[in-house]
Amino acid sequence: MSGFSRLSAAVRWRLAMGLGLACVAAVASFGLLFLSGWLLAGAAAAGLAGVGAARAFNIVLPATGVRFFAMARILARYLERIVAHDGALRLTGHLRTWVYARLAPLAPAGLTDLQGGDLLGRFVSDTDKVAAYYTDVALPFLRALVCGFVFVAVFACVLQSAALALAAGLLFCGLLVPATIGHATDKLVQVGAKKQSHIQAELAETLQNMGEYLLLDAASGRAAQWQVQQSELDGARWKLDALEGLARGLITIVTFATALVVLMLATQAYRAGQLSAAEIPMLVLGALAAFDVVTPLPLARQAAAGGRLAAKRLEAACAGQPQGNTMPAVGLPSAPYDLVLQNVSFAYPGTVTSVLDHASLTIRQGEHLGLVGPSGVGKSSLINLLFGFYAPCGGRMMFGGVDVSTLRAEDLAGLVSVAAQDFHLFAGTLRDNLLLAAPDATEAELSDVLDAAQLTQFVQSLPEGLQTWVGNDGLRLSGGQARRLAVAQALLRNTPWLVLDEPTEGLDAQVEQALMAAIIQRCANTTIVCMTHRTAVLPFMHRVVRLEDGRFYPEGG
Structure with a gap:
């Protein structure tokens, strides 16, 4: 990916702004649930305790925070979609220009080993996957990293033992789960990409020469071959979906397990007089909200495998050496043109x-x-x-x-x-x-x-x-x-x-x-x-x- 990462320099401020807005949206979502737990529990506890306790509970602070984070989340998510996807689309344009500028001097001699359909697939699909590396891979992982530190720091200000439990859960889901499925994901993505490339190349060639296939009565045979190849491709995709679903299920289990541990620790702290009753649901809901940033990581790991493979395929297609000269001529021909x-x-x-x-x-x-x-x-x-x-x-x-x-x-x-x-x-x-x-x-x-x-x-x-x-x-x-x-x-x-x-x-x-x-x-x-x-x-x-x-x-x- 290093060869293509330099292309992001032209849009680096948009990419950085998109990351910042994504983090703001995630923090706002966390803050919304975090303060909602405090607001609801505090208001309920004050209501049950009577008028005097209700007056003692400062409902304005958490209510104001809830409203602020709700508006911030909506605005940040909207702006993040605009800015991040605008940067990704601009990056796609730069990347396709870069690829075309390297493919053009290779034609026709340097491209004889590539089928037209496969080359077109690389130019369209692979450039999309490489450019989407920012929105599909970099953004989720960087957001999880930045926001994970923020969430743990907030928990540490309230209850350090809960912060340690949250940190352990986030590390497990953010690092170990994607790493565990990594090898299998890479293998399945390679199989799927190979099958997809073969189908695209064969389809383009068949449609271009359909007359000959019909004259030779070979069209139905080609359709049967594609059905077999498509079944194999569908099988690889099904396995990828199953693997990603398994990883998400594991994250869900860890999420509720962490929330249960946080609940136990918060209850113990409440009995010890370290927390108020309203802060217990605040920490539990905050823990549940914190895992929203690691839930997309298995899919991001899958996109990372696809992006790296797409980058290798593009590099391979552009790696040939032009047969002729590609530098501006020192001297141009002049009449008589013999x-x-x-x-x-x-x-x-x-x-x-x-x-x-x-x-x-x-x-x-x-x-x-x-x-x-x-x-x-x-x-x-x-x-x-x-x-x-x-x-x-x-x-x-x-x-x-x-x-x-x-x-x-x-x-x-x-x-x-x-x-x-x-x-x-x-x-x-x-x-x-x-x-x-x-x-x-x-x-x-x-x-x-x-x-x-x-x-x-x-x-x-x-x-x-x-x-x-x-x-x-x-x-x-x-x-x-x-x-x-x-x-x-x-x-x-x-x-x-x-x-x-x-x-x-x-x-x-x-x-x-x-x-x-x-x-x-x-x-x-x-x-x-x-x-x-x-x-x-x-x-x-x-x-x-x-x-x-x-x-x-x-x-x-």
Whole structure:
């Protein structure tokens, strides 16, 4: 938790104020019952003793105290909820920003070992648990510590033997009970978190690929597997609830046992003339009230186990090393934006087959290059290397006169636009997806790229036009429409370089020719690298290079 505790510095005054208000509320609750016992018993004793005794009993002091503590408890609890939860929510925001800032440079290479659903669960659920460590763990334990001393000190002012009995009961319930259930709680929380993470990851993957599961008639089988996993998760949660209930039951027994001991000690002190009759119920009710601060501690111990595990999971997710450079570049590329590969070698981590083997290639600014080769040979790897998603094993890559290894992906994003083969459309409107590439684009610019992508007629046929919802991952569009929308996104950015990875896949011949002709006309001075299997695209290129056996060869050479 030490790595995340530093994030609380920005909200430390709110957290400290929340703790103070929580302690005030607990002390007020204690004082309310403490003085109520004195007030009720004293008033009853005075009434039974007659008018003279009633006049001798000062009812104003305890009555005033009761009213004061009742109002203080209400106000303190209200303010504590506002201040403490405001601090926790602010802490959640800082924590999620911190986590995102460390996850973003790892993508995509550094996150290949994590499933999307699991990563999302860690970002959402685990950050919530870590941020809630303050309200669910720190606040209850610190309140019990501070208020425990106050309660014992108050008892000591009245009857020291009762104070010792109360201190013993509070120590047992506040320390021994949470410690006793600690090991079992940690184990059950780990089992539950592992099951929950697995279910979330599998569910996200299944929903994302539901079409394939239905075609293979595997959807019902997945449901049966989840039922088994959910039963195991429910079992772990039931055991946690049972353990917490057992601890609460033990605290309740100790509470009444302590109150009984206090009653015996107070009675003995009364017979010895050390206490008045009204102070006996005052001490008993005070003892019962004092244990309110230790009753939540078993649940807080459970939350502590969950918070520590969540912190470890977040640290593990953020522990990877970015493949590319994450520091601001010393020098940025400058025109002419030529790409030069000199004896570059590359293999994906965990594989033995080289994608590039001492490969060399030069692409001049303004050139239109077609890159062809057998499927799976690694043509798309050029994008990963250019943006620093993966680091080459050897050789050197220069872009605009600057070594690519010194650049961040953000530095190249302003110079290179990519329409990837495995593009992603977000669940939004057509306009939302276009503006994601260029937030400040005008209506004229949107219309221009739609014309180039051969989508104008399609958009005009839609009742809602650009406000049409595309669905999750663009499922409401055909494959060709979605691909052309990705091309339109890349064109909208209007950068010196344009990389097209299978831009005409799934298009008929007429649309393919119209699309390529529009792109070439619009981007006559733009460097275009087109990776394709479609031979009809190649006549639009200035030259064609084949990637084979880890090397670049002129087509036909």
